[in-house]
Amino acid sequence: MQNPYIPYPVEVIKIITEVETKDQKTFRLAFLNKQDEENFKYMPGQFAELSIYGKGESPIGIASSPTQPGYIEFTVQKAGVVTSALHAMEEGTKMGVRGPLGNFYPIEYLEGKNIVIVGGGFAFTTLRSLINYMIFGENRKRFGKITVVYGARNPGLLLYKDELEAWGKRDDINLNLTVDKGDATWKGREGFIPAVCEQVAPSSENAVVIICGPPVMIRFTLPVFFNLGFSKENIITSLEMRMKCGIGKCGRCNVGSKYVCKDGPVFTLAELDQLTKEY
Amino acid sequence: MESIEKKLREEAKLLLAEKRVDVIVGFEKGTLPLVATPCFIENPDDAEKLVWNACCTQNLAKFVHDVLSQHRASQVRVKPEDRKKKVVGVVGRGCATRSIVLHLQEKQYDRDDVVIIGVPCTGYIDYKKLSGKLGGEEVLDGAAEGDQIKVKTASGEKAIALKDVLAASCLTCRFNNPVISDMMIGDPAPPMDPDHEYDDVNAVEAMSVEERWAFFEKEMDKCIRCYACRQTCPSCYCKTCFVEQSQPRWVGVGEDETDTQVFQIMRMYHMVGRCVDCGSCSSVCPMGVDLRKFLKKLDKDVFELFGNRPGSSLDDQPPLSAYTENDKENFIFNP
Amino acid sequence: MEKRSIKKDALAGIIKKVAGDMLVYAPVKEEDGVFFRALGAGMEPQTTYANTKNAPKNIFFPHTEKMMKYTRTDKGMEFVENGDPAKDAVLFGSRPCDAKSFTLLDLLFDQEKYKDPFYCDKREKTIVVTQACVHPPYSTCFCTSVDGSPTSEAGSDVMLTDMGDSYLVEFFTPKGEKLLKYFGDAKPDAAAEAKKKEIAETAAAEIVSHIPAKEIKPILDVNFEHPFWNTIHQRCLACGTCTFLCPTCHCFDISDEVKYDDGIRVRNWDSCMFPMFTQETSGHNPRPSQKERWRQRTMHKFKYYIDMFGAISCVGCGRCVMYCPVNIDIRKIVTDISKL
Numbered sequence: 001m002q003n004p005y006i007p008y009p010v011e012v013i014k015i016i017t018e019v020e021t022k023d024q025k026t027f028r029l030a031f032l033n034k035q036d037e038e039n040f041k042y043m044p045g046q047f048a049e050l051s052i053y054g055k056g057e058s059p060i061g062i063a064s065s066p067t068q069p070g071y072i073e074f075t076v077q078k079a080g081v082v083t084s085a086l087h088a089m090e091e092g093t094k095m096g097v098r099g100p101l102g103n104f105y106p107i108e109y110l111e112g113k114n115i116v117i118v119g120g121g122f123a124f125t126t127l128r129s130l131i132n133y134m135i136f137g138e139n140r141k142r143f144g145k146i147t148v149v150y151g152a153r154n155p156g157l158l159l160y161k162d163e164l165e166a167w168g169k170r171d172d173i174n175l176n177l178t179v180d181k182g183d184a185t186w187k188g189r190e191g192f193i194p195a196v197c198e199q200v201a202p203s204s205e206n207a208v209v210i211i212c213g214p215p216v217m218i219r220f221t222l223p224v225f226f227n228l229g230f231s232k233e234n235i236i237t238s239l240e241m242r243m244k245c246g247i248g249k250c251g252r253c254n255v256g257s258k259y260v261c262k263d264g265p266v267f268t269l270a271e272l273d274q275l276t277k278e279y
Numbered sequence: 280m281e282s283i284e285k286k287l288r289e290e291a292k293l294l295l296a297e298k299r300v301d302v303i304v305g306f307e308k309g310t311l312p313l314v315a316t317p318c319f320i321e322n323p324d325d326a327e328k329l330v331w332n333a334c335c336t337q338n339l340a341k342f343v344h345d346v347l348s349q350h351r352a353s354q355v356r357v358k359p360e361d362r363k364k365k366v367v368g369v370v371g372r373g374c375a376t377r378s379i380v381l382h383l384q385e386k387q388y389d390r391d392d393v394v395i396i397g398v399p400c401t402g403y404i405d406y407k408k409l410s411g412k413l414g415g416e417e418v419l420d421g422a423a424e425g426d427q428i429k430v431k432t433a434s435g436e437k438a439i440a441l442k443d444v445l446a447a448s449c450l451t452c453r454f455n456n457p458v459i460s461d462m463m464i465g466d467p468a469p470p471m472d473p474d475h476e477y478d479d480v481n482a483v484e485a486m487s488v489e490e491r492w493a494f495f496e497k498e499m500d501k502c503i504r505c506y507a508c509r510q511t512c513p514s515c516y517c518k519t520c521f522v523e524q525s526q527p528r529w530v531g532v533g534e535d536e537t538d539t540q541v542f543q544i545m546r547m548y549h550m551v552g553r554c555v556d557c558g559s560c561s562s563v564c565p566m567g568v569d570l571r572k573f574l575k576k577l578d579k580d581v582f583e584l585f586g587n588r589p590g591s592s593l594d595d596q597p598p599l600s601a602y603t604e605n606d607k608e609n610f611i612f613n614p
Numbered sequence: 615m616e617k618r619s620i621k622k623d624a625l626a627g628i629i630k631k632v633a634g635d636m637l638v639y640a641p642v643k644e645e646d647g648v649f650f651r652a653l654g655a656g657m658e659p660q661t662t663y664a665n666t667k668n669a670p671k672n673i674f675f676p677h678t679e680k681m682m683k684y685t686r687t688d689k690g691m692e693f694v695e696n697g698d699p700a701k702d703a704v705l706f707g708s709r710p711c712d713a714k715s716f717t718l719l720d721l722l723f724d725q726e727k728y729k730d731p732f733y734c735d736k737r738e739k740t741i742v743v744t745q746a747c748v749h750p751p752y753s754t755c756f757c758t759s760v761d762g763s764p765t766s767e768a769g770s771d772v773m774l775t776d777m778g779d780s781y782l783v784e785f786f787t788p789k790g791e792k793l794l795k796y797f798g799d800a801k802p803d804a805a806a807e808a809k810k811k812e813i814a815e816t817a818a819a820e821i822v823s824h825i826p827a828k829e830i831k832p833i834l835d836v837n838f839e840h841p842f843w844n845t846i847h848q849r850c851l852a853c854g855t856c857t858f859l860c861p862t863c864h865c866f867d868i869s870d871e872v873k874y875d876d877g878i879r880v881r882n883w884d885s886c887m888f889p890m891f892t893q894e895t896s897g898h899n900p901r902p903s904q905k906e907r908w909r910q911r912t913m914h915k916f917k918y919y920i921d922m923f924g925a926i927s928c929v930g931c932g933r934c935v936m937y938c939p940v941n942i943d944i945r946k947i948v949t950d951i952s953k954l
Contacts, residue, residue: 533678567646
């Protein structure tokens with residue numbers, strides 16, 4: 001019996017400082033045992049518990065895509081005990097990863113549909129996983145139009161800048177980047193996510209929106225999509241909660257009759273309406 | 280007692296009806312026999328629920344602090360000119376009023392935030408002692424009547440002298456009448472037996488070091504880290520207790536015996552000069568840890584070193600927040 | 615089903631004999647009540663007692679449990695080993711309510727996906743010997759309101775019933791039959807079955823607390839926002855007494871402990887009553903006050919657990935009623951909800 005509480009040993013093979021404030025870094029981890037990598041089969045939207053010596057575990061969304069073999073990536077905001085310790089680490093450090101945990105974006109349901117991805121600030125990590133999954137090789141054909149709206153407070157806070165540039169050059173993604181306030185070098189859009197979504201105005205015809213971001217952004221963006229004719233069944237988001245076990249036992253992320261760690265973190269708005277508002 | 284209860288209800292009703300207080304913190308009858316429980320009365324007609332008897336165990340100052348700090352937090356985002364004042368009325372016996380004095384000295388709220396309905400106190404029941412008197416039998420019905428407790432158990436009815444089941448803090452209480460109040464219900468209670476207040480401590484002090492350590496270990500071993508002691512203590516009002524701090528984490532949260540000992544020792548050290556010997560911590564403990572003996576030792580030290588009885592007078596300076604050149608310092612060399 | 619009859623004064627000796635062969639947990643009298651303890655030399659198992667102060671859940675789900683060991687190297691952390699494997703054990707003298715709690719905990723810990731190996735390992739290796747409540751021990755007992763009874767077999771491998779001058783010993787499971795050899799050869803007489811039935815009926819009739827626990831689910835389904843939830847929590851101390859003594863509360867925390875280069879990961883009981891339970895690093899707390907925490911505890915027991923597993927997560931032992939320092943009474947809460 002595989003013990004679901006025991007992490008797989010991994011090594012940090014690369015650390016990328018993502019933003020100018022230096023408090024968001026991407027950690028690229030490689031499994032020390034080949035077998036573990038095979039057992040760690042994941043899909044975009046899932047998360048894992050990162051395990052650090054003496055500090056404990058922290059649940060973090062997987063930022064890499066299963067189409068990128070050989071490693072997994074996590075983009076981590078420095079905040080609490082574990083994430084601060086992570087930020088202090090160097091390449092070559094050995095740590096632990098437990099997962100994959102939770103459900104994932106409903107890939108089968110998304111197939112054949114037009115996909116609208118809306119991300120705000122740091123919450124873009126699992127959306128990046130999903131985008132990389134959808135545009136990888138032959139996968140791209142399985143999905144319709146892909147529209148991405150991604151914004152941050154300022155240009156320095158946009159994650160994955162190299163990838164954004166590469167996506168911008170492709171003609172099979174409609175990429176819309178925006179910042180609340182630009183700087184001297186910023187030539188792109190300025191404006192808040194809800195306004196940009198209104199301008200981009202993706203059709204709700206055979207389309208699904210996947211939206212992740214700060215609660216206030218989500219609150220103001222949802223009406224835009226309701227006006228565009230999207231139903232609650234076709235708006236998908238991912239919840240963040242305090243979690244420990246990640247497998248629906250410890251009770252911390254219990255919201256109504258669901259455990260966010262096990263039954264989520266990905267929910268449609270229609271599903272969230274059935275949940276109590278304790279997240 | 281009955282006349283005190285009657286006057287208490289009348290006074291509480293009047294305070295609420297005249298809107299001199301927004302809420303009254305007192306005791307009401309519990310769901311179990313011979314048990315009273317803290318209550319919060321906002322409607323004048325509900326003042327009838329108030330009871331005052333030997334089943335009223337808790338130090339209500341804890342709830343005064345709770346209500347006022349929650350209210351203050353709720354006003355943070357309100358414009359200063361629109362902020363509302365909340366006044367809490369409290370049924371205050373000696374120990375509760377001492378805690379209120381401490382709160383005021385520690386600038387937790389203002390004197391006009393609280394209206395103290397002073398009540399005389401003849402002590403409350405130590406349920407561990409009562410259970411001992413009943414040979415562990417469950418109380419099926421009961422009433423506290425004057426200096427007697429009438430109890431019905433499966434084996435029949437018994438009358439027990441109140442003094443035989445009083446909490447240790449009450450038996451030797453020096454302040455069984457309020458130290459401050461805005462009104463007084465009933466006549467002052469006759470004195471308890473403060474001359475013997477340190478008997479328990481003296482007995483522990485007379486033990487050898489090994490015996491004392493064994494006693495400490497035995498008591499700490501019972502603790503299940505439910506924190507009822509901390510939660511009921513009016514002096515334990517830190518927003519985040521050191522036990523729950525995570526950066527750095529000072530102490531583990533599990534059953535490890537040294538973690539438990541460290542938790543209890545550190546909590547007690549934070550009580551130096553701040554414990555009013557209300558006995559609530561011992562009273563609420565589901566495991567029967569005898570916390571009071573340790574706290575009473577600190578109380579004795581504070582009195583011997585600084586001549587201070589915490590919360591006994593608004594004019595006092597809390598000993599650990601004051602400095603004089605005469606402060607004793609021999610403890611540094613001679614622990 | 616195998617049955618035996620033993621003399622009443624033989625029981626303590628049998629328990630001690632079993633304890634000579636394997637790990638035995640039994641009720642032991644201490645200064646502040648009767649507790650389940652691992653029976654060591656010189657400890658006297660109690661055979662007549664009301665109920666223990668602590669629920670026996672800690673035998674399968676310890677208050678503090680080592681999950682794994684690791685060590686620090688100059689390259690970070692390396693895993694050394696998992697927690698300790700369980701030993702064969704016998705739990706003597708659980709009451710039927712507490713035995714039933716194991717079947718409720720099984721629903722959570724023993725799921726097909728994500729089996730909890732620490733709980734399941736101990737559960738599988740432990741034989742549960744229950745002592746039926748011939749007379750319900752407390753007026754606060756309400757097992758019959760939550761699908762239990764003073765003689766319920768749920769969760770027990772073996773059951774002892776006090777027949778007056780002897781104990782009737784019933785072996786419900788093959789696991790329980792492993793203990794047959796300790797109970798001699800005397801079979802109960804022909805009248806035993808009828809007498810046991812009579813005991814079951816009178817014991818159930820002696821329960822005095824009845825609450826509409828099974829009736830409130832549809833009310834809870836639609837009353838999450840009801841002002842009633844403002845009425846319970848004000849005097850709650852936010853301590854962990856109710857959850858720590860509860861046989862079915864199972865929330866836990868996972869944390870790391872290190873000494874020099876050796877680290878262990880442990881899980882500790884946690885409580886939905888503690889403000890820190892849901893406190894997030896950002897400062898946001900989804901259950902910001904004791905009001906939401908009490909709603910959570912009530913809902914979890916009488917609604918969520920039914921939604922998830924089809925059973926009420928309460929066995930009616932009454933410990934939370936008896937030991938709550940401020941007399942918050944779940945019987946009253948349930949009754950009040952039924953009147954909403």
